[in-house]
Each structure stands twice: as C-alpha cells, then as structure tokens.
Amino acid sequence: xxxxxxxxxxxxxxxxxxxxxxxxxxxxxxxxxxxxxxxxxxxxxxxxxxxxxxxxxxxxxxxxxxxxxxxxxxxxxxxxxxxxxxxxxxxxxxxxxxxxxxxxxxxxxxxxxxxxxxxxxxxxxxxxxxxxxxxxxxxxxxxxxxxxxxxxxxxxxxxxxxxxxxxxxxxxxxxxxxxxxxxxxxxxxxxxxxxxxxxxxxxxxxxxxxxxxxxxxxxxxxxxxxxxxxxxxxxxxxxxxxxxxxxxxxxxxxxxxxxxxxxxxxxxxxxxxxxxxxxxxxxxxxxxxxxxxxxxxxxxxxxxxxxxxxxxxxxxxxxxxxxxxxxxxxxxxxxxxxxxxxxxxxxxxxxxxx
Numbered sequence: 001x002x003x004x005x006x007x008x009x010x011x012x013x014x015x016x017x018x019x020x021x022x023x024x025x026x027x028x029x030x031x032x033x034x035x036x037x038x039x040x041x042x043x044x045x046x047x048x049x050x051x052x053x054x055x056x057x058x059x060x061x062x063x064x065x066x067x068x069x070x071x072x073x074x075x076x077x078x079x080x081x082x083x084x085x086x087x088x089x090x091x092x093x094x095x096x097x098x099x100x101x102x103x104x105x106x107x108x109x110x111x112x113x114x115x116x117x118x119x120x121x122x123x124x125x126x127x128x129x130x131x132x133x134x135x136x137x138x139x140x141x142x143x144x145x146x147x148x149x150x151x152x153x154x155x156x157x158x159x160x161x162x163x164x165x166x167x168x169x170x171x172x173x174x175x176x177x178x179x180x181x182x183x184x185x186x187x188x189x190x191x192x193x194x195x196x197x198x199x200x201x202x203x204x205x206x207x208x209x210x211x212x213x214x215x216x217x218x219x220x221x222x223x224x225x226x227x228x229x230x231x232x233x234x235x236x237x238x239x240x241x242x243x244x245x246x247x248x249x250x251x252x253x254x255x256x257x258x259x260x261x262x263x264x265x266x267x268x269x270x271x272x273x274x275x276x277x278x279x280x281x282x283x284x285x286x287x288x289x290x291x292x293x294x295x296x297x298x299x300x301x302x303x304x305x306x307x308x309x310x311x312x313x314x315x316x317x318x319x320x321x322x323x324x325x326x327x328x329x330x331x332x333x334x335x336x337x338x339x340x341x342x343x344x345x346x347x348x349x350x351x352x353x354x
Contacts, residue, residue: 142191
C-alpha cells in the first residue's frame with residue numbers, strides 16, 4: 001500500500017517521510033496487538049495512505065492515461081510494482097503458519113483453510129470462505145487488494161472524472177462510513193469479509209480526495225521550510241493517541257475526512273530542508289516493504305525477544321531494527337532487481353514483436 005513513485009521520491013521528501021512514519025505506525029500497532037499497545041490508532045494510517053496514493057497515482061499517470069498509456073498497460077505496471085514485495089510477505093505468512101502448525105498452536109489454520117489461503121493469496125485474491133480475515137496469511141494485504149481495485153477504477157475512467165463527480169463518490173462513501181462505523185472497531189474495518197464494504201468506502205473516500213489535491217496543488221510552487229516538520233509531528237501524534245470511547249468515533253471520522261487530506265496537502269506545499277531530507281527519503285523508500293512484511297515477522301521477533309529476555313521498549317527496538325533491516329534488504333536486494341529483470345524482459349518482447 002505505501003509505495004514510492006519515482007516522481008514522488010525526487011520531489012516530495014516530506015510526503016516520503018510521512019509515508020515511512022505511517023508504515024512504522026501500522027507495524028507498531030500490530031506489534032501492540034500481540035504484546036502491549038503502543039500506537040493505538042495505527043490502523044488510521046490506512047486512510048492516510050489512500051489519500052497519498054490518490055495524489056501519487058494522479059501525479060504520475062493522469063497525463064499518460066489521457067495520452068497513449070492504455071488501462072491494460074497501466075495495470076500491468078501496477079501489478080509489477082506491487083507483486084514482488086507482496087509475494088515476500090505472503091511467503092513469510094505461509095512460513096509463519098507452518099511454524100505454528102509444527103509447534104501445535106491451536107489458533108493457526110491448517111488443512112483446507114491453509115491451502116485456500118495459500119493459493120488465493122498467491123494471486124492477490126481474498127479467501128472467499130474465511131469470515132475472519134480476507135488474507136489470513138498476511139492480514140494487512142487487504143489494503144493492497146483494495147489499492148489495486150481503485151487503481152483499476154482510476155485507469156478505466158476515474159482519472160477523467162470532474163472534481164464534482166469525485167466529490168460525489170466521496171460524499172456517498174462518507175455517508176456509509178458515518179452510518180456504519182462505530183464501536184467496538186470504529187474505523188478499524190475492511191480486513192474481514194463482513195467489513196469489506198466499509199473498507200471499500202474508506203478507499204473510495206480518500207483516494208479521490210488525493211486526486212483532487214493533485215489537481216489543486218500539484219503544480220503550485222513549493223518551498224523548503226522547517227514548517228514541513230509540523231505535519232510529520234501531527235501525523236505521528238494522531239496515530240499514537242486515541243480519545244475516550246465516547247469521542248473516538250467522531251475523532252476518527254474527522255481524521256479521515258479532513259485531517260489526513262490536510263496533512264498530505266501540507267506535504268505537497270512544504271518540503272523538508274535538503275540537509276535533513278535523506279533519512280525521511282529512506283523511510284519512504286522502505287515503507288512499502290515495511291508494510292508488506294511486518295505482520296509475519298512479529299511472531300518470529302517476539303520469540304527472539306523472549307529468548308533474549310527482552311520486553312517493553314527494548315523488545316520494540318529489536319523489532320524495529322530487524323523490520324527496517326529486512327525491509328531494506330527486500331526492497332534493494334529482491335524487489336528492485338526483480339522489477340528490473342521484468343522490465344528488461346518486457347522491452348525485449350516489444351523489440352521482438354515490433
């Protein structure tokens with residue numbers, strides 16, 4: 001879900017930083033589910049990602065789709081972008097399940113359920129018979145599935161819709177979210193078959209908002225400023241804090257409907273000082289891998305920290321170090337070479353065919 005576009009990496013270090021921090025927030029949220037809660041609202045990062053994705057896709061592909069780029073070619077490019085890192089997460093999820101089966105864990109899926117999850121997941125498809133999770137081997141993959149679906153919609157005509165039409169899609173989605181999200185999960189929905197319609201509403205609100213932000217701000221002048229650290233700090237604060245139960249629903253809707261788009265808008269207009277941009281560009285570069293592989297890694301790192309008698313923040317530090325190192329390795333040693341190889345093969349096919 002969080003990914004680095006070449007155009008974005010070169011031009012928007014502040015957005016890269018926010019994307020990287022949001023990916024780590026999701027990873028810490030899921031770590032907290034298995035241990036002690038750390039980033040209680042980390043799941044809201046998904047809505048931030050969808051806004052950012054709408055901006056990135058519109059920035060990178062709107063003119064090309066209006067020109068010679070076909071919807072089919074666009075989707076091939078998107079699958080190539082997603083699949084290698086997605087596959088790593090899927091395989092890690094399978095290995096985790098096998099390890100849990102061998103250990104006799106009663107909560108792990110086996111037999112037909114594991115086979116279905118493996119086969120369907122290999123093709124980036126949700127498991128139709130599983131009511132708990134659409135992607136049992138790597139739960140966060142549901143967002144990547146919805147990202148691909150909204151990319152299909154973008155290529156088939158969403159990129160040509162007027163801002164008014166996009167606002168109409170957003171309005172319908174907002175009504176659905178207001179009407180059907182609430183306790184106990186609030187906006188932490190979309191990962192199961194029962195809540196998939198709400199996940200669709202999440203992406204159908206935030207992604208079009210990102211497109212509108214591109215149209216409004218994508219060509220506006222930008223300036224390097226220390227003020228660019230404010231949206232980064234606000235994003236981290238929002239994901240690390242949650243209000244009381246009575247206010248939680250309204251607060252989360254406010255974040256989705258207004259605050260996250262405002263943070264993306266700030267990242268579009270304000271750039272990090274060049275001398276300080278590199279660490280945030282690094283976070284952006286590994287963010288997709290962090291998001292895709294963190295789930296399956298949790299159980300392995302948890303076992304490691306138990307053996308080392310580490311807990312609390314020491315265990316969190318080990319988790320983050322291993323996760324970021326693994327994400328960097330996956331991104332640079334697997335994803336980049338595989339996509340380069342696929343690109344070379346496709347170019348050679350065109351030469352032979354042409």
